[in-house]
Amino acid sequence: MRKVVRIIFKRRVLLALLLIIQFLIFGYIINQSVTQSIFWETFFTLLSISVALHVIWTKGKEAYKISWILQVLIFPVYGTLFYLMFNRQTQxxxxxxxxxxxxxxxxxxxxxxxxxxxxxxxxxxxxxxxMHYLDYAGNYPVYxxxxxxxxxxxxxxxxxxxxxxxxxxxxxxxxxxxxxxxxxxxxxxxxxxxxxxxxxxxxxxxxxxxxxxxxxxxxxxxxxxxxxxxxxxxxxxxxxxxxxxxxxxxxxxxxxxxxxxxxxxxxxxxxxxxxxxxxxxxxxxxxxxxxxxxxxxxxxxxxxxxxxxxxxxxxxxxxxxxxxxxxxxxxxLVQPFGDSPTDTKNFGEHVLVKLIHSAREYVYIYTPYLILDENLETALILAAESGIDVRIITPKQWDKYLVHVTTRSYYNELVDAGIKVYEYTPGFMHAKTMLIDGKAAVVGTINFDYRSLYLHFENAVVLYGNDALKEIKKDMEDTIEISEEMTQKELSYSLPVRIVKSILRLFAPLM
Known part of the structure; x- marks a missing residue:
């Protein structure tokens, strides 16, 4: 009990609690205003429609935009406030x-x-x-x-x-x-x-x-x-x-x-x-x-x-x-690069997509999260259906339950396309690596999810023809040996579970 009390009264915990209290008070005041005033109800209805239109007109990922539009229109008050407070980056x-x-x-x-x-x-x-793209569009040289x-x-x-x-x-x-x-x-x-x-x-x-x-x-x-x-x-x-x-x-x-x-x-x-x-x-x-x-x-x-x-x-x-x-x-050769959420270039996603499209034999992937946008999902499925051996290794044990469930919601269509999906049986897979034909790889901090690709500062290195590629391949092959392959038998879910997964997919870009 003393340990719990000490944790609660740590300054940082109190700051987090203060933020939650602000949310509750703010939400209560707004909710009371809307329920008791035609003016505020009309105001928030028009505001939610305006925000939805703004999302449509703003340049960005369609799946990301759809998730925000659904949230704003389904929950006009809270969804709109959430968008204005957490998506509109003022600086x-x-x-x-x-x-x-x-x-x-x-x-x-x-x-x-x-x-x-x-x-x-x-x-x-x-x-x-x-190489050309990173050098000329991003000023990230090849060394x-x-x-x-x-x-x-x-x-x-x-x-x-x-x-x-x-x-x-x-x-x-x-x-x-x-x-x-x-x-x-x-x-x-x-x-x-x-x-x-x-x-x-x-x-x-x-x-x-x-x-x-x-x-x-x-x-x-x-x-x-x-x-x-x-x-x-x-x-x-x-x-x-x-x-x-x-x-x-x-x-x-x-x-x-x-x-x-x-x-x-x-x-x-x-x-x-x-x-x-x-x-x-x-x-x-x-x-x-x-x-x-x-x-x-x-x-x-x-x-x-x-x-x-x-x-x-x-x-x-x-x-x-x-x-x-x-x-x-x-x-x-090596080509280090960075990715920033404040610019208009999605270098992380672009590198992954271009590497997948360059594959002639196989694509092996380590990622803790697999929340794919349309570009990455299409690239992976197209590669597999074109005869490329695509293998993805994710964690068996999760660190974030909803993210893990959402990751699993992508398995069926990937496996249907011929992609082999494995879960790292001993525990948690946190590596972020993709190997292409044993001739190129990207190693760094980039996860296969929206938050990593669009909201975070990230960095990675593209490797071309380095001796280390052999070691990466061996490590991936050894890891696959101790991982569990996901087959359609393991992916046969009940109707309620499928419904939950479908709902999570709608809001996946916000995770």
């Missing part, structure tokens, strides 16, 4: 302009080599259009001279991060969606503290909602007192606002701009199976050593400078590393 234009200004300033520092792009397009013709190490489990990824952090000479840049106090965070923080004493610059950035109940409210102050620079993306406030929708879901660790990590792993003990949640936690990640690491570092610096007023050009120039000629022939 995205200003924030996007700042991001664009930063990215424009970074262009001369991206080590963009036209020769490398052309050589890559010639060496990997099936993926030449994707050579980059070693890629693949880590099939969070424990190995964590040990590699600790090893490289200990080698830092100039700086450590750290950006993760979730940071939780425990073995993992404490060991990394200890190294950061030691490195600061050695004169190494350390910058830490994390998402406030992602780490909301996992870090103390004054963590930023504590880090700064230790000499660690810290920025918290989109801090939570106990006031009803539209500013909380977009989150920083990225995961980047850069050491001196020469070595960088990314993948699905957050900084919490369940990711390295020191804490059991939802069975065995399966995750993965990669390390880039060489020019490609600078590409990930620039993605970190974009958001770092966007959430504060800095002299970003001078800062980035000082941080840019120099690279010696590699002592050995390094196979393959």
């Amino acid at each position: 995205t234009r200003q924030f996007q302009r700042k991001l664009e200004e930063i990215m424009e300033t970074q262009l001369p520092l991206k080590m963009k080599e036209e020769e490398t792009l052309e050589e890559g397009k010639e060496a990997y013709p099936n993926h030449s259009r994707l 050579n001279d980059t070693d890629v190490d693949y880590y099939p489990i969070g424990e190995a990824f964590y040990e590699a991060m600790l090893e490289e952090m200990n080698k830092a000479k100039n700086y450590i840049f750290f950006e993760f969606f979730i940071v939780a106090e425990g073995i993992m965070w404490n060991s990394m923080l200890k190294i950061m503290e030691e490195k600061v004493k050695e004169g190494v610059e350390v910058r830490v950035m994390y998402d406030d909602i992602g780490s909301f109940f996992k870090l103390s409210k004054d963590m930023q102050k504590k880090l700064e007192e230790k000499g660690i620079q810290c920025r918290v993306y989109n801090p939570f406030h106990p006031i009803i606002t539209s500013a909380q929708n977009n989150r920083d879901h990225r995961k980047i660790l850069s050491i001196d701009g020469k070595v960088a990590f990314t993948g699905g792993v957050n900084i919490a003990d369940e990711y390295i199976n020191e804490l059991e949640r939802f069975g065995h936690w399966k995750d993965n990640g990669i390390k880039l050593s060489g020019k490609g690491a600078w590409g990930l570092t620039l993605i970190f610096l974009e958001l770092w400078h966007a959430i504060a007023d800095d002299q970003y050009l001078e800062d980035t120039q000082v941080l840019q590393p120099t690279f010696e000629e590699p002592s050995k022939k390094i196979n393959g």
